[in-house]
Amino acid sequence: MTTSVSPESLPTGEPRWLDPEEQQAWRAWLYSAQLLLDRLDRELSHRTGISHAYYEILVALSETPERMMRMSELADRCLSSRSRLSHAVSRLEERGWVRRQVCTEDGRGQLAVLTDEGFAALEGAAPVHVEGVRRELFDQLSPTQVIAMRDLGETLLRHLDPTRMP
Numbered sequence: 001m002t003t004s005v006s007p008e009s010l011p012t013g014e015p016r017w018l019d020p021e022e023q024q025a026w027r028a029w030l031y032s033a034q035l036l037l038d039r040l041d042r043e044l045s046h047r048t049g050i051s052h053a054y055y056e057i058l059v060a061l062s063e064t065p066e067r068m069m070r071m072s073e074l075a076d077r078c079l080s081s082r083s084r085l086s087h088a089v090s091r092l093e094e095r096g097w098v099r100r101q102v103c104t105e106d107g108r109g110q111l112a113v114l115t116d117e118g119f120a121a122l123e124g125a126a127p128v129h130v131e132g133v134r135r136e137l138f139d140q141l142s143p144t145q146v147i148a149m150r151d152l153g154e155t156l157l158r159h160l161d162p163t164r165m166p
Contacts, residue, residue: 037052040129040133040136044132048124048125053088055122055125056078057074057078057088057092057098057112058092058097058114058118058125061112061118062114066113067114068101068111068112069111069112070109071085071086071089071110071111074089074112089112092118095117095121096115096117097117097118098114098115099112100112100113101113
């Protein structure tokens with residue numbers, strides 16, 4: 001598949017190239033984030049049979065009133081396409097962890113509902129996940145670095161998705 005770039009989508013003027021320090025910072029952050037997420041996903045999948053993507057769906061549902069959310073909202077929350085989320089929810093339904101129901105507010109939308117079995121699976125997986133996050137991330141950082149990481153994350157969230165800010 002080839003894609004074309006329209007002249008309107010090209011930046012005007014000279015590109016603002018990254019200097020060597022910025023390039024090094026960008027690549028270190030990107031690669032370390034990819035390695036961290038991959039390591040956490042592998043461990044969680046191996047020890048619990050739950051992929052990180054499925055874990056995030058279960059967490060999102062567990063944090064809402066009545067453990068339910070509109071499918072479209074859940075897709076947005078999990079940074080997923082609607083079709084990918086629908087497929088994931090189908091797999092979670094097969095396990096008995098999630099069920100779908102029609103939204104009573106408008107009768108058109110669908111809700112994903114975390115079942116008691118799904119909540120129990122989440123409770124079993126959470127200690128594995130949090131221990132991995134602690135070991136692979138927080139145990140590697142000083143308290144000052146944790147503060148800086150939070151500041152960096154919140155700064156980027158304010159720019160990229162202000163609705164996710166507390």
